[in-house]
Amino acid sequence: MKVLAIETATPASSIALGDGRATVASAKRVDRQGHGGFIVTAIDFCFDQAGWNPADLDAITVDVGPGLYTGIRVGLSTAQGMAAALGVPVIPVRSLDAIALRAATGHRHIYAVVDVRRGELAVASYRPVPGGVVKDGPPEVMSPDHLRAMLESDAGEVLVVGDVESLPEATFRGLHRVKSGRPRYPEAAALLDLAAGPLQKDEFPSPEDLRPLYLREPDVSIAWKQFRQEGPWENTASA
Amino acid sequence: MTVDLNSGSDSDTRAIGRRLSGLLRAGDVVVLCGTLGAGKTAFVGGIADGLGIDEYVTSPSFVLMKKYTSGFIPLVHVDVYRVGSLGEFEDLDVYEESLSSVLVVEWGDAVAASLPGDHLKILIEITGETDRRVQLVPNGNWTKRPLEEMSE
Known part of the structure; x- marks a missing residue:
């Protein structure tokens, strides 16, 4: 069972590849805003070190939060994109x-x-x-x-x-x-352990249904009429 | 203390922005309010000049957020005109960007609930064909900043 773990929900980004028994490759970087620049290079590096191809993967696991908004979305969208291309499940894990x-x-x-x-x-x-x-x-x-x-x-x-x-x-x-x-931040290798259970039981949502877990207040629409005469901007794309 | 200034032209408004830039530090949040054509973008252009940014500042209405990094302090210029909800605004992750930058949010009063309490609010009001009233309203720790320098 070959699994890719993507952890970008906090300032510490990490990537790990596991074979179901152990972590076979990993990479890590700490930077509050560096998730986007790190993730693909790090995934490439890990595949290279492990001698695997993306097509070898059986599953992907990703941290969906809570944590840094951009980081979470970078990780989740990468996981969803790879899952769509490879036809593998994504197991969401919490930071x-x-x-x-x-x-x-x-x-x-x-x-x-x-x-x-x-x-x-x-x-x-x-x-x-x-x-x-x-x-x-x-x-x-x-x-x-x-x-x-x-x-x-x-x-x-x-x-x-x-x-x-x-x-x-x-x-x-x-x-x-x-x-x-310790630890101060979550690491990809821990995601591999957390994903093992759901993966064995075949319990995971469809990749496209996954959403970031921000834990913020319920969303509030802006009452634009209070701020300008013309009211909300009309989204013509959906009309 | 609220500071009231008058501007007779776009270049006056720009000059006020340039003067304000001298008070700005990384991490500061400026909320900019005023109807279309009030001169919000000119004001931000002035801030950019003062921060030593050599790029030309254009309205971020369409792209939502622009970052200028060629000055002494990065400038993050956000326009929430097209944003529909607080969640959409928070998705921009402006907070993370703003920690090491000066953040200017146009129409920022609409998303005040998602902005820090420590901010400077600027209201630009159309008082004549080219005349504008520019009001600087300090909030939170901005009340302790030397805003009166602006009226000298």
């Missing part, structure tokens, strides 16, 4: 799950965080189990203060992983049961 999976703890309650800009974070919590982690619930977007309140009310030992460095220093001040740790 927070990929971070939590690599958290190094045997007993601590894990909080994975991703910076989703404008001073907010996406947060999900997990419990370590043999061979992986189990998510407590769906991810939420919150302020660093809200995260602090959550950590304060957690009675157990806690490990916070993800982009902890983007948080204000005061977030963890005085919280003795809370440790922060």
Whole structure:
């Protein structure tokens, strides 16, 4: 089972090829805005190193967020384009799950965080189990203060992983049961592990139905009449 | 403190933009409001001049976003005139672009909910055939910036 993993949802972009047992090639680059320039070169590099062709692939897995909007779309559209050309499935994976999976703890309650800009974070919590982690619930977007309140009310030992460095220093001040740790960003190799289950069970949506997971507020139409007489711009292409 | 300026021509409006550029730093957000023909693009052209950008600034109404990188600070010029929803605007990922640039958003008041609270709002009002009133309204930390320099 040959799988390509595309991770561009955070400042750390990475690509990995796995054969179902191990990662056979990978490439990585950290740059908040460099996803587009990295991705195709890195995929080429990985195929070259592994000695595979794109036609050898059985599946593609991609991080659909939450994270950086442009990064997520670069990764997702690349995955969808390749899937359409190769006729292979795409398995969507969440950034927070990929971070939590690599958290190094045997007993601590894990909080994975991703910076989703404008001073907010996406947060999900997990419990370590043999061979992986189990998510407590769906991810939420919150302020660093809200995260602090959550950590304060957690009675157990806690490990916070993800982009902890983007948080204000005061977030963890005085919280003795809370440790922060690695990884800071999700990596493509972790996507390979997360995709294995759904791939085995044949559980994945159609590639064209995949959408970025921004976790933002429901979309709001602009009330253009409030801002100019002529109202909204008419989209003639669809008329 | 709101600053009110008068412009008698397109080149006056441009000069005001050029003067404002001296106050701008990377990460700043300028929201630009005014009806069609008020001189928004001329104003941004002035900002570009002042930032040392040697490219010619044209309206981004059609392409939504333009980036000019030949000056001291990159300038990101966005026009949301054709954008239908806040989601569409956020899809442009203007925030990421703006961290290391000066960001100017035309019709920005329509997407205020998706912009940072710290921004300078500029209203250009048509008061005569070529006369314009240019109003600079500071928001958030802009209230502590030396805007009064603009009226000297």
